[in-house]
Amino acid sequence: MEKSFFNHTWTYLIPPPVYVAEGVRTGSYNRYSSAQKEDFFLSKSISYVDFALAVVDAVREEWQGVYLIAEKE
Incomplete structure (x- = not known):
């Protein structure tokens, strides 16, 4: 078996449909598992x-x- 040059695990962060470029910085967010509905x-x-x-x-x-990453409620 050939060894990969990349020994890193991947993380994929998904923003919600409303991704606000000029939005306010709140300094917080919610992180949801993508396994749920x-x-x-x-x-x-x-x-x-x-x-x-x-x-x-x-x-x-x-x-x-x-x-899934979204605003803190």
Whole structure:
């Protein structure tokens, strides 16, 4: 078996349909598992800045898997 050059696990973060470029920075977000029913996610939103915060947390905390990221309620 050939060894891969990439020994990293992947994390995939999905923003909601309403992804607000000029949105307010709240400094928080909700992280949902993609394994649950996702209909609720269609009405969610998030600012670019808060989504970027989730990306930073994913790197620092070494998240693994697929997550839906939306505004904190």
